[in-house]
Amino acid sequence: MDSQLSTRIMKSVDANFDRQVDFLAALVGCASLRGDEEPAQDLMQTAMTEAGLAIDRWRLDEKELCSLRGYSPVETPYDGVSNVAGVWRPRGRKGRSLILNGHVDVVPAGPLDKWTSPPFAARIADGWMYGRGAADMKGGVSAMVFALEALRCAGLRPAAEVAVHSVVEEECTGNGALACIARGYRADAVLIPEPRNGAVTSAQLGVMWLRVTVRGRPAHVREAQIGANAIEAAFPLMAALHRLEAEWNAPSRRHPAFAGLDHPINFNLGRIAGGDWPSSVPAWCVLEIRVAVYPNQSLDDAKAEIESCLRKAGGDAISVEYHGFMAEGYELINADAPLGVLERAHAAAGGGELARVPTTACTDARFYGLYGGMPSLVYGPRGAAIHGFDERVELESLRTVTQAIALFVAEWCGVEAA
Numbered sequence: 001m002d003s004q005l006s007t008r009i010m011k012s013v014d015a016n017f018d019r020q021v022d023f024l025a026a027l028v029g030c031a032s033l034r035g036d037e038e039p040a041q042d043l044m045q046t047a048m049t050e051a052g053l054a055i056d057r058w059r060l061d062e063k064e065l066c067s068l069r070g071y072s073p074v075e076t077p078y079d080g081v082s083n084v085a086g087v088w089r090p091r092g093r094k095g096r097s098l099i100l101n102g103h104v105d106v107v108p109a110g111p112l113d114k115w116t117s118p119p120f121a122a123r124i125a126d127g128w129m130y131g132r133g134a135a136d137m138k139g140g141v142s143a144m145v146f147a148l149e150a151l152r153c154a155g156l157r158p159a160a161e162v163a164v165h166s167v168v169e170e171e172c173t174g175n176g177a178l179a180c181i182a183r184g185y186r187a188d189a190v191l192i193p194e195p196r197n198g199a200v201t202s203a204q205l206g207v208m209w210l211r212v213t214v215r216g217r218p219a220h221v222r223e224a225q226i227g228a229n230a231i232e233a234a235f236p237l238m239a240a241l242h243r244l245e246a247e248w249n250a251p252s253r254r255h256p257a258f259a260g261l262d263h264p265i266n267f268n269l270g271r272i273a274g275g276d277w278p279s280s281v282p283a284w285c286v287l288e289i290r291v292a293v294y295p296n297q298s299l300d301d302a303k304a305e306i307e308s309c310l311r312k313a314g315g316d317a318i319s320v321e322y323h324g325f326m327a328e329g330y331e332l333i334n335a336d337a338p339l340g341v342l343e344r345a346h347a348a349a350g351g352g353e354l355a356r357v358p359t360t361a362c363t364d365a366r367f368y369g370l371y372g373g374m375p376s377l378v379y380g381p382r383g384a385a386i387h388g389f390d391e392r393v394e395l396e397s398l399r400t401v402t403q404a405i406a407l408f409v410a411e412w413c414g415v416e417a418a
């Protein structure tokens with residue numbers, strides 16, 4: 001791309017950046033927790049309409065999704081939960097098509113008193129915007145919309161189809177992105193601006209959520225020896241799972257894309273409940289656990305190993321069920337063309353050399369990559385304390401990423417005068 005054109009595009013991002021930051025603050029102000037995503041999607045619909053995109057908004061339908069590969073079971077029904085896509089269709093297609101994907105759902109913020117300021121009131125300090133979802137990933141969501149808005153304000157239009165997918169459910173199932181695949185969206189490449197500190201993701205792990213129920217035998221504490229304490233029986237289960245986790249992290253088991261990481265696989269006991277009364281031996285305990293798998297590990301094999309590990313430690317007292325994430329790992333392959341364009345765009349925006357880094361989390365890239373056959377690049381701004389207290393996104397890195405995405409669209413899709 002000639003430098004005059006790239007300068008024009010980057011200046012347009014600059015000119016809109018205050019407006020982008022205001023939009024991001026408003027989006028952070030929508031507490032788009034599971035079940036409360038609609039106000040955030042309303043904002044997205046308005047912003048995408050203003051950016052000149054045609055709107056396709058539809059409700060998630062569990063019945064339609066549940067038989068598809070990549071589906072994760074849901075426990076709360078999808079009452080009125082919607083995806084919003086903004087679509088640009090050029091008059092005559094010349095360039096390569098693109099999907100930009102971002103999720104508006106966020107994870108819970110509690111306990112709230114541990115935040116310096118309220119998590120759903122965006123605050124800017126020292127060049128960072130603070131708030132739940134500011135980094136994961138409303139910052140990136142603002143970048144994909146304002147990259148297209150910058151082109152429009154610069155008097156340019158993409159010369160190929162661009163679809164912006166604003167999805168829900170990324171943090172628990174991925175069924176929002178799956179619904180985009182089911183709706184027929186395909187493109188020559190996909191870009192997902194998750195917070196990646198200006199690097200592009202070379203591979204991501206898969207994730208499963210399991211719920212382990214331990215049954216005990218209740219008794220009055222005065223004769224605790226005739227009871228069976230379900231909560232204490234959970235301790236060795238987690239210890240056994242951590243031994244399996246260590247096995248999977250051993251260099252001999254590590255997937256080559258994760259060879260450089262010491263501890264890519266993390267098993268996390270994220271929620272626990274059990275017992276009814278301090279003076280009763282507890283008859284039940286429920287553990288909700290997140291496990292990770294490599295891209296070359298089948299979920300069925302992983303389940304079999306995990307269940308056998310749990311049975312050895314807990315015997316017949318336990319049962320295992322799966323809820324939420326049933327996500328396979330994904331390695332970025334056959335992506336030289338979009339990677340080359342992104343490298344040039346990132347460098348032109350002042351980001352320097354584009355690093356390729358594996359991530360130990362999962363993202364919606366798996367749906368587009370594994371089930372849609374599209375090379376799916378995950379690349380986005382610098383964030384901190386993601387899923388933690390005082391989550392934040394660095395605004396200068398957000399500007400760089402927005403410029404890089406605008407340049408990526410311009411080179412990948414081509415642009416023409418509006």
Ligand SMILES: [Zn+2]
Pocket residue numbers: 103136137170194
């Ligand atoms: Zn995310």
